[in-house]
Amino acid sequence: MTIFPTQYSTLSALALRDRIAERYGFDELRCRFLLHGVSDTYVLESPVEKYIFKVYRDAHRSLNEIKGEVELLNILKEQGAKVAYPIRDMRGEQIQVFNAAEGTRHGVLFTFAHGYNVYDLTDEQLRVVGREMAFNHNITARIDLSYERKAYDMDTTLTRPLELLKPAFADNLEGYTYLLALADQVREKMASFDTDNFGYGYCHYDYLPKNFHFDGNAFTLFDFDFAGKGYLANDLASFLVHFFFHTITGKITKEEGDRQFAVFIEGYRQVRTLSDEELAAVPFFGIMFWIFYLGFAYENVDDWSNSFFGPRYLNERVSAIRRFTEMYCAF
Secondary structure, eight states, rough: OOOOOOOOOOOOOHHHHHHHHHOOOOOOOOSEEEESSEEEEEEEEOOOOOEEEEEOOTTTTTTHHHHHHHHHHHHHHTTOOOOBOOEEEEEOOOOOEEETTTEEEEEEEEOOOOSOOOOOOOOOHHHHHHHHHHHHHHHHHHHHOOOOOOOHHHHHIIIIIHHHHHHHGGTTTTHHHOOOOOHHHHHHHHHHHHGGGGEEEEEEESSSSSEEEETTEEEEEEOOOEEEETTHHHHHHHHHHHHHHHTTTSSSSSHHHHHHHHHHHHHHHHTTOOHHHHHHHHHHHHHHHHHHHHHHHHHTTIIITTTTHHHHHHHHHHHHHHHHHHHOOOO
């Protein structure tokens, strides 16, 4: 019987356990499915260690882009960055290949980031985040990958997402008009900065507490799904979004959020130079970050965001972008 065409399969955790045990030489391995995200994530446990296995969607990441992520993480790990990194199997391979129902899928086994997500960060933890981000930027600002990742620029974070989103706003023209006007303001504002002197390299581009763990003050960064080339201030902008969420949900005041972000910046500047102009540009990179991810959610509605993407989500996101702009951006 011919198998009906499949758009998105879920690899069996039991079969995956056996494949990984065979390829990596593990004994007494357990495997459980963790979540459908941008990629599918599994947790593997041996008697002595935990691991994370990610299975990528071809619609999101090509094989060359996966190779770029692996290459970037290898470089970061080799140069002392505190990241969850890819593990080689007994043949020396870091990317596994699966003949899934929908076609070829690829997966990578990563070291486990010990500790927990921390959202109420102490001042010392804020400084650690700043120092570790700056340490990584000192590496990523001076390398070029053999397998290139997608770039973050005006086109990919403003123009294309808004063009893509137009049909989604068919019943919310006011919201769409607002975003178009805001994008024009951001372009004009960014043109006023001397961006030629801004740090540039590979960004994580999702530098939120959900993507790093603390074990005490020991820090590990993970989930480089969106790593790409752009201004390094993009990572500071995504971390600023954390303080925005913490403020609007009433966990801290705006004043306390600003103070905490300043502590983080203090840590960053202990390791890497950050000009006042780059710092002033961070909120505007933040608007681009919001619009990029809104476009990504719409583009991937079939395989990832269909459980939440709709008119209510659009309204809430536009309201959040408006509030973020009012709180942090002076045009």
